[in-house]
Amino acid sequence: MAQTLEAMRRRKESASDLYSVVRVMKALAAANIRQCEKAVESLHDYARTVEDGLQIAVRHRAGMLGNDPVPGKRWCVVVFGSDQGMCGSFNEQITQYALEEFRTLTSSPEDLTLLAVGLRIVGRLEDAGYPIAEDLMVPSTIDNITPRVNDLLLKIEQLRFQKGINQFLLIHHRPAGSSFQPDKRQLLPIDRKWLHDLSHKKWKSHSLPTYTLEWEQLFSSLVRQHLFVTLYRAFAESMASENSSRLASMQAAEKNIETHLNELTKEYHQRRQQGITEELLDIVAGFETLTQKPRAKTP
Numbered sequence: 001m002a003q004t005l006e007a008m009r010r011r012k013e014s015a016s017d018l019y020s021v022v023r024v025m026k027a028l029a030a031a032n033i034r035q036c037e038k039a040v041e042s043l044h045d046y047a048r049t050v051e052d053g054l055q056i057a058v059r060h061r062a063g064m065l066g067n068d069p070v071p072g073k074r075w076c077v078v079v080f081g082s083d084q085g086m087c088g089s090f091n092e093q094i095t096q097y098a099l100e101e102f103r104t105l106t107s108s109p110e111d112l113t114l115l116a117v118g119l120r121i122v123g124r125l126e127d128a129g130y131p132i133a134e135d136l137m138v139p140s141t142i143d144n145i146t147p148r149v150n151d152l153l154l155k156i157e158q159l160r161f162q163k164g165i166n167q168f169l170l171i172h173h174r175p176a177g178s179s180f181q182p183d184k185r186q187l188l189p190i191d192r193k194w195l196h197d198l199s200h201k202k203w204k205s206h207s208l209p210t211y212t213l214e215w216e217q218l219f220s221s222l223v224r225q226h227l228f229v230t231l232y233r234a235f236a237e238s239m240a241s242e243n244s245s246r247l248a249s250m251q252a253a254e255k256n257i258e259t260h261l262n263e264l265t266k267e268y269h270q271r272r273q274q275g276i277t278e279e280l281l282d283i284v285a286g287f288e289t290l291t292q293k294p295r296a297k298t299p
Contacts, residue, residue, distance in 0.1 A: 008267065009268065015257060015260055015264060023254065025246070025250050026247060026250035029247040029250060030243075030247055033240050033243045036236045036239045039142050039236045040233060050225045050229055053222045054223075054226065056203075056209050056211065057215065059198075061199070061215065073106060073111050074113070074163070074164070074165050075105050075112055075169060076112075076156070076165045076167070076169070077113070077114055077169045078114075078152065078168070078169070078234075079094065079098045079114065079116050079117065079121055080138075080170070080171065080173070080234060081121030082118045082120045083118050083120060083138045085120065086250070087242050087243075087246040088246070088248060088249040090241065091120045093173070095128075098182075099128055101169070102130060109131075113133045113165060114132050115132070115134050116132045116135040116136070117136045117138060117235070117238070118138045122135050138235075142236070145236060145239075148235060152231055153224075153228065156168060156187075156188070166188065169186055170184065170186075170234045171184050172185075172237060172241075174237040179244065179248075190223065
């Protein structure tokens, strides 16, 4: 009985330690979600400023945009996953969504160049027959998003000029209320219809801004900022979704551990009480045996 109680006590302590770890991870996930949400919110003003700049740049200059580039059969797709586990079906969902999108883009995996953000999805995509050209780690903090975006922009430029790829697609999760869902966003080529609509959009005041740069230099700079905003948003939304999935997993684990811990505690007390009762009965039985008067012998 003593060994059984000691084993149960150790199981209770292990469950309590695991419960503390889960609660810490739950708090960290909630804090990370808020940081990512604030990053996306702060990006809105910057994105609006870039859009305003593009509106002025293409105003009365829509003819200089040229025609839509001739679409090729080759695509570069950037898929965003996670580096860490314990985030539920986060990676499985984005992998399944990406595989379905691949089939709509081309029938040949050779026509796809894949960039993976997050080591957890590399094996899943390769097992499905889609090799990864290069993988990047997920930023550990919001401050590390900007360097990752710059690295990805550099890789995209290399693919454009060295391999002639002119079509780029982003696939990532984005927050949807208290949950998340997979989404896609075309990075390049930039939607010409959107630019033409900007050129005819009414300006928000009576005075138009002016610029002194050459038009081509200004437009090129604004396009690079637009690409930066798009990639930054993809990183932040994917990280927010990952932590949302992890928070849900930790909440479920917390509930399960609480139930298991309550059952262990109840069983431990029952067995302990049973042991105490048995010891008391042994003591009473021994006392009665010692105090019992011997029977008189019959002649």
